[in-house]
Amino acid sequence: MKMKTIMTVQGPVCPEQLGFCQCHEHLAISRGASWEKNPVLLIDDPEKSTRDAARLLKSGGRTVVDAQPGGCNRVEHDLLTISQKTGLNIIASTGFHKLCFYPEHHWLYTASPDELCRIFTHELTVGMYSSIDTDFPSGYSYIRAGIVKSALDRENLTSIYQKLFTAAAGAALASDVPLMVHIEQDSDPVSLFSFLKELGVHPKRMIFCHMDRAIPDLDIHKKLLSEGIFLEYDTIGRFKYHSDLREIEIFQSMIAEGFEDQLLFSLDTTRARLKSYDPKAIGLDYLLTTFVPLMKDHGITRQQIEKISHHNFVKVFTDDHE
Ligand SMILES: [Zn+2]
Numbered sequence: 001m002k003m004k005t006i007m008t009v010q011g012p013v014c015p016e017q018l019g020f021c022q023c024h025e026h027l028a029i030s031r032g033a034s035w036e037k038n039p040v041l042l043i044d045d046p047e048k049s050t051r052d053a054a055r056l057l058k059s060g061g062r063t064v065v066d067a068q069p070g071g072c073n074r075v076e077h078d079l080l081t082i083s084q085k086t087g088l089n090i091i092a093s094t095g096f097h098k099l100c101f102y103p104e105h106h107w108l109y110t111a112s113p114d115e116l117c118r119i120f121t122h123e124l125t126v127g128m129y130s131s132i133d134t135d136f137p138s139g140y141s142y143i144r145a146g147i148v149k150s151a152l153d154r155e156n157l158t159s160i161y162q163k164l165f166t167a168a169a170g171a172a173l174a175s176d177v178p179l180m181v182h183i184e185q186d187s188d189p190v191s192l193f194s195f196l197k198e199l200g201v202h203p204k205r206m207i208f209c210h211m212d213r214a215i216p217d218l219d220i221h222k223k224l225l226s227e228g229i230f231l232e233y234d235t236i237g238r239f240k241y242h243s244d245l246r247e248i249e250i251f252q253s254m255i256a257e258g259f260e261d262q263l264l265f266s267l268d269t270t271r272a273r274l275k276s277y278d279p280k281a282i283g284l285d286y287l288l289t290t291f292v293p294l295m296k297d298h299g300i301t302r303q304q305i306e307k308i309s310h311h312n313f314v315k316v317f318t319d320d321h322e
Contacts (some may be wrong), residue, residue, distance in 0.1 A: 004318040007146035008089045009080045019062025021313040023232045024209050024266040027066050027082055028075035032133050034101045040270040046078040048276035052284040053086045059285035063089035069149045070123060071108055071132045072097045076143045093149035094123035096164045107136045116167030124175040148172040151182035152192050169199040178316045180207040185214045193224055202321040203228035212250050213241045225259040230316050232264040236291050237282040244291060248298045263308050
């Protein structure tokens with residue numbers, strides 16, 4: 001049987017080339033609606049981002065997912081440049097983010113579910129569209145996305161979000177890639193899980209992100225993990241939310257319940273957490289320099305860390321499901 005590959009901005013790579021993986025980062029965000037909402041959502045200097053990427057590689061990192069979807073200030077050409085200059089594997093995202101990150105009258109609002117599904121699938125199978133922060137997709141490059149990113153906002157499954165999730169699920173199914181979801185504070189991830197499962201997305205292709213900061217009730221985490229999905233935790237080095245020791249407790253709690261094969265981690269970087277933009281920032285290599293040693297100090301084993309940083313990532317992309 002042919003080994004399944006994972007699509008990066010430089011082309012397909014084999015699972016064994018992925019190494020240490022960070023499943024939800026940001027290395028390029030252009031100036032637009034995201035920045036207007038929050039000034040740290042601007043990562044516009046590819047030379048600086050390249051320096052952070054190089055630092056990550058030097059610390060032992062190998063692969064990141066860039067979680068900025070098209071139409072929402074994604075800069076796929078910068079991702080390609082950063083990857084070419086450093087050798088870091090970068091997996092780009094198609095899909096959609098919270099609607100507050102798009103200008104009024106954006107095509108995402110008016111396109112039909114079928115149109116959206118075709119657009120997302122095209123980005124995964126042919127190439128990502130250019131200039132789609134404002135214009136309806138037409139011109140594209142041959143740089144391909146490798147994952148579908150989506151977002152559950154606190155308004156939950158209103159009709160427009162149902163349309164967007166239906167299109168995102170269709171594209172993830174058609175291209176057999178994971179569907180990654182931003183989970184917002186006070187949203188209902190359990191209802192979303194049922195909705196996506198109903199659409200045919202296999203639980204083992206779903207990654208729910210940020211639940212460590214968005215959903216304080218850990219029983220909800222366990223309920224979803226027991227359904228088979230992956231949780232990506234990234235409230236690490238984000239002390240306005242909680243300490244790294246609290247984060248370790250959350251990992252330990254899930255591991256104690258037997259879910260070590262379904263956990264992933266990352267930093268969800270912004271301009272404020274990349275060292276090349278702010279010398280006082282934690283930096284893209286904080287997991288390797290600081291958090292992984294802390295996990296080891298608190299009894300999380302090397303084997304468990306290898307699952308969280310590599311094997312689980314490979315599984316969510318490549319395991320076969322019927
Ligand atoms: Zn993010």
